[in-house]
Every structure is written in C-alpha cells, then in structure tokens.
Amino acid sequence: MIQPTSSVDMLAQEAADLIALGALRWRTERRVPRPRDKVPCYDFLINRKEFILCCHRTSFHASTASVSEDYVTNLARDSLSESQYLFLKKGEDYELSDAVQRYKAVKQILSIMRYLTRFPLPDEV
Amino acid sequence: MSRDPVDIETACVHRIQRMRNEVDIFNKGRENGFGPIFHALEYLTGFSLSLSEWSEHHLCRFQVVIHGQTHEALFPNEYVVSDNDKTLKAITEDGFFVSADGDFATPGLSGKLHSGFFMDLLQLSAKAEEGRPTSLLMSESNNANIPSTQKQKVAISQALEYVKGLSPATETSQLLSHSLFHNFLKYVASMEHLAYPELPFWCPRYVSNLVFLMSKCRFRAHFNRGSWCNLCGSPRWGSLYLGPTFHKAAKKKVDCALFYRRTQVRE
Numbered sequence: 179m180i181q182p183t184s185s186v187d188m189l190a191q192e193a194a195d196l197i198a199l200g201a202l203r204w205r206t207e208r209r210v211p212r213p214r215d216k217v218p219c220y221d222f223l224i225n226r227k228e229f230i231l232c233c234h235r236t237s238f239h240a241s242t243a244s245v246s247e248d249y250v251t252n253l254a255r256d257s258l259s260e261s262q263y264l265f266l267k268k269g270e271d272y273e274l275s276d277a278v279q280r281y282k283a284v285k286q287i288l289s290i291m292r293y294l295t296r297f298p299l300p301d302e303v
Numbered sequence: 304m305s306r307d308p309v310d311i312e313t314a315c316v317h318r319i320q321r322m323r324n325e326v327d328i329f330n331k332g333r334e335n336g337f338g339p340i341f342h343a344l345e346y347l348t349g350f351s352l353s354l355s356e357w358s359e360h361h362l363c364r365f366q367v368v369i370h371g372q373t374h375e376a377l378f379p380n381e382y383v384v385s386d387n388d389k390t391l392k393a394i395t396e397d398g399f400f401v402s403a404d405g406d407f408a409t410p411g412l413s414g415k416l417h418s419g420f421f422m423d424l425l426q427l428s429a430k431a432e433e434g435r436p437t438s439l440l441m442s443e444s445n446n447a448n449i450p451s452t453q454k455q456k457v458a459i460s461q462a463l464e465y466v467k468g469l470s471p472a473t474e475t476s477q478l479l480s481h482s483l484f485h486n487f488l489k490y491v492a493s494m495e496h497l498a499y500p501e502l503p504f505w506c507p508r509y510v511s512n513l514v515f516l517m518s519k520c521r522f523r524a525h526f527n528r529g530s531w532c533n534l535c536g537s538p539r540w541g542s543l544y545l546g547p548t549f550h551k552a553a554k555k556k557v558d559c560a561l562f563y564r565r566t567q568v569r570e
Binding site for chain 2: 186188189190193194204229234238239257258262263264265266268275278280287289290293294295
C-alpha cells in the first residue's frame with residue numbers, strides 16, 4: 179500500500195485517478211452505450227463529472243474534477259494549450275471517529291450521491 | 304493544506320507557465336519539438352511511473368490546478384442535504400452521531416446496521432498497550448456457577464480487551480481503513496434506501512482495474528487504446544471508489560495490465 183509522502187503527492191495521485199476516470203469515460207462512451215434508465219449514476223459519471231473518495235485511517239475527503247473530452251484528447255496528443263487546465267477540487271477532510279464531523283461526512287456523502295443519481299430531480303420527484 | 308486556496312491555485316498556474324516556458328526554450332531551434340509530457344518522459348527521472356506514484360511533477364505536466372481544501376460545495380447547492388432530511392433524521396435516531404468518547408465497543412456490539420463501522424473504528428483506534436491479553440482466554444471451570452447472561456458479558460468484555468490489544472500494523476490499518484469506509488458507505492446507502500425505498504439503491508462499488516502506465520514510446524497508444532486491463536474483464540464502474548492507496552493493493556492486476564498493453568502495442 180502506498181503511503182503518500184506529502185499531501186501534494188496524494189493530490190497528484192488523486193489527479194491521476196480523476197484523469198484516468200475521465201479517459202475511461204470518453205473511451206467507454208464511444209464504444210458502449212450505457213442503459214440510462216437502469217444506472218443513472220453511471221450515466222452521470224460518463225457524461226459529466228468525476229468524483230473520488232479518499233480515505234486515510236479514520237478520515238476521508240472527496241475530490242472532484244471535470245475532465246472534458248478536449249482535455250483528454252489533447253493530453254493524448256501532448257498538445258494541451260497554455261490555458262487548458264484540469265481543475266481539481268479537494269473537499270474538506272472529515273474525521274469519522276468524531277461524532278460532529280461524522281454528521282457532516284454523512285451529509286456530504288448523501289449530497290454527492292443524490293447529485294450523482296440526480297435525486298431529487300424537480301421534474302421527476 | 305493550510306494555505307489560502309487562491310494562493311495555491313495561483314502558484315499552480317505560475318508553475319505550469321514556468322514549465323511551459325522551459326520546454327519552449329528547450330525546443331528552440333529544434334525541428335521536432337517536445338510537448339511538455341514527452342519532454343518529461345525523456346528528461347525527468349521517474350516520470351514514467353504508475354499512477355499510484357505520481358508526484359508534483361505530474362500535476363505540473365498534466366496542467367492540474369488545485370483548489371485546496373475547498374469550503375465550496377463539490378456539487379450544486381440544490382443537492383445539499385438539509386438537517387431535516389428524512390435519511391439524516393433516521394441516521395440520527397439510529398444513534399450514529401452519538402458521541403462515543405472513544406468507547407466504540409458499545410455501538411460496535413449494538414447489533415445495528417452500523418456495528419461493523421464502529422468495530423473497525425474500535426480496532427483502528429487501538430493503541431498498543433503492554434499488559435493487554437495477547438490471546439482470547441475463556442475459562443469455563445472458573446465460571447461454572449455464574450448465570451449465562453453474566454457469562455456472556457464476561458466473554459464480550461474479554462473479547463473487547465483482546466481486540467483493543469490488536470493495535471494494527473501500518474499495512475493492516477490501510478485495509479482496516481478501507482473496511483471502515485466501506486462499512487460507512489454501506490450503512491449510509493442502507494439508511495437512504497430504508498428512507499426512500501422507491502428510489503434506486505446505490506451501494507459502494509470500486510474500480511479495481513483502473514490503472515495505466517506511461518512509458519516513453521507508448522504514451523499515445525495508451526490513451527487512445529484505453530487505460531485499463533481488458534484481461535480482467537470490461538471496466539467495472541463504481542459510483543465511488545477508494546483513492547490512491549488502492550492501486551498498490553491491486554499490483555497483480557497492474558502487472559497484468561502492463562503485459563497486455565505491450566502485447567497490444569506490438570499488434
């Protein structure tokens with residue numbers, strides 16, 4: 179198991195994960211259409227945004243990035259433009275052994291999952 | 304990350320600009336110039352590592368800008384769960400947010416859906432203490448006249464003392480940490496489903512073969528051909544998955560993926 183030597187390395191690995199998810203998404207989208215009715219959260223991942231959850235001992239945080247098709251394509255060609263950045267958003271760290279932070283962590287997970295599953299949709303619920 | 308997120312973002316952008324200038328200077332007068340990533344693959348030692356070993360150099364060359372420790376929501380405001388939410392209330396009533404003051408054994412043995420989470424927490428919180436029992440001893444002969452309920456309590460108490468003595472080694476604590484988080488997600492997913500049974504049930508699943516490797520001559524091919532191991536089956540999507548530490552755990556699959564890519568590139 180890798181133990182990140184610093185938070186920068188940890189963020190670098192998270193960036194790698196998010197880019198890989200993005201690359202996977204665009205590759206998958208072209209080849210395998212996903213059934214939208216059955217797996218709305220997959221559809222979300224494929225079409226919009228990547229999320230990862232990272233845990234270390236008893237704490238965790240979420241990170242997210244929008245990995246666009248342009249970004250992945252230009253990355254593959256090693257031709258990212260000067261202003262073409264991948265913005266990685268790192269969420270707060272939550273200590274799960276602490277009851278107050280556990281409450282906040284549950285709220286965040288519920289919010290992320292409802293966002294991923296697009297619940298509640300104003301026009302559907 | 305204690306610095307101001309704006310400072311971090313600005314620093315990232317400046318670093319990327321400096322890097323690009325350096326590569327431009329390097330390329331001056333060359334017929335076939337290097338892009339920032341090919342340049343790094345050629346001249347930066349250790350750049351072609353697996354993604355679980357990425358560092359600051361990779362952030363820079365891949366032009367990643369960090370918004371550190373953001374207080375902004377990671378999702379639109381309309382999805383922020385309110386304190387009056389049905390699921391959140393049910394979880395509160397279930398005792399999940401009761402302050403345990405380090406006593407994770409009681410909720411761990413409660414028999415509720417969150418028991419597994421608290422048992423993991425108990426073990427992760429354990430510190431090595433001398434004098435604790437190193438094995439689980441149950442003496443029947445001494446307890447012959449004790450009522451059975453009392454016996455159970457004694458047995459549980461002994462078991463807990465034993466568990467507390469099992470201070471996890473570093474590698475074990477990583478596994479425990481994953482277990483803790485998996486139990487946490489399962490619990491939240493279950494409570495959500497109980498509160499809203501008519502909605503699709505989500506449950507934590509993990510991307511087990513999300514690996515890729517850059518090498519000097521195959522970088523382009525990897526991205527175009529995909530970044531995972533097809534020998535392990537088609538990509539298994541997870542709505543959520545555990546972060547960087549996971550890749551080393553899947554080392555066998557990483558090797559498998561590397562082999563596959565080499566084969567594929569030759570084709």
